[in-house]
Amino acid sequence: MIYIHIPFCKQRCIYCAFYSVSTVSDKQKYLDALCKELECRTNYLPDRKITTIYIGGGTPSILSIEQLSKICHTIQSNYDIANVEEFTIEANPEQLTMDYLQALKQLGFVDRISIGVQTFDDDKLKMLNRRHSSAMALEAIKNAQKLGFNNISIDLIYGIPGMTLQQWQKNLDIVAGLNVQHLSCYALTVEQGTMLDTLIQKAKIPQVDDDETIKHYNALQRWIENNGFIQYEISNYCKQGFEAKHNSRYWDCTPYLGVGAAAHSFDGSSRQWNIDNVVAYIEGINNANPIYSAERLSQKDMYNEYIMTALRTAKGLDNDVLAKYRQYWSEAEKLLEKYIYNGMVLKTECGYKLSKQGFLFADAIAADLFCISQ
Ligand SMILES: C[S@@+](CC[C@H](N)C(=O)[O-])C[C@H]1O[C@@H](n2cnc3c(N)ncnc32)[C@H](O)[C@@H]1O
Structure with missing residues (x-):
């Protein structure tokens, strides 16, 4: 398994605590470093045969097709990808134009797209500081389907302050007509230090209402039963046979190589994570002195991780x-x-x-x- 982290976003969503930067001037240098890291770490995994690849972010669709092509071909030249079962890219709706999707299809590696829709409510999208509208998200999904992408996932968030049960239900009604294969639905979490946290503290945005969030979750449960989806993990739902293979293997504690700033890797007994700073990451790689931290997992750590991840799965x-x-x-x-x-x-x-x-x-x-x- 290979995970590639693209830590660039055009602008920051108010709820997001993941590492990303909005200055994209270092993009090309970052990609060069990332490809160098891919070349240098071919021995990290016990086996060079790769079964799944995931390009996540941040916003991977910020990359041009040429830049994505470079990543894909670097993986191809250094690893055995003949048996890859799933190749996912995370994408934001505003970048998924017909031209972009067509070029992605032509490139030929990616067979699963995970689209960060978040909500189909334009007011809430603005509140969350998203760059797309509901219409753009619908267009992106339709374009991808027209081009033959038949493994599409969308991310949705419920429990957004001010979102009524009817509004959440309307989101689900829209999804019912979309024929997507996979849904990731997250309850909004107010992460410390995010703009959302600040705005709630200043009373500019109402508090998250836990009772309302539970109502949204229960409505989601009813919806999945009526719409032929299964819940295979706490936040993940799919049509039969469309479980995310890559993510499911994290929950099984399969070793994986994570490349890029802030990316984590696991070799079966120890975990390591690259520095979460784009400039320092590039410098480290270019000076043949990659900056990362590592910890060996004790039996007790492995037990705790197993409890945490396995309990979140339907199994x-x-x-x-x-x-x-x-x-x-x-x-x-x-x-x-x-x-x-x-x-x-x-x-x-x-x-x-x-x-x-x-x-x-x-x-x-x-x-x-x-x-x-x-
Ligand atoms: C790492 S993010 C990046 C995905 C993509 N670039 C985007 O923003 O559209 C993956 C997903 O986590 C979810 N997420 C991130 N922060 C969250 C929060 N504080 N509460 C609930 N869901 C969150 C969002 O649905 C998001 O699409």
């Missing part, structure tokens, strides 16, 4: 895996009783999973099951 926790962590799990298992009793956790044939209502409290339940002793 849930697997007894065979839990058996490997018996020393931590035997204590945690006792705590499950109360969650089973109140219907948050369900027993499955091979382990435990969260119920639909349990997903709403996934972080708190996972934290309860973590091992925090030394």
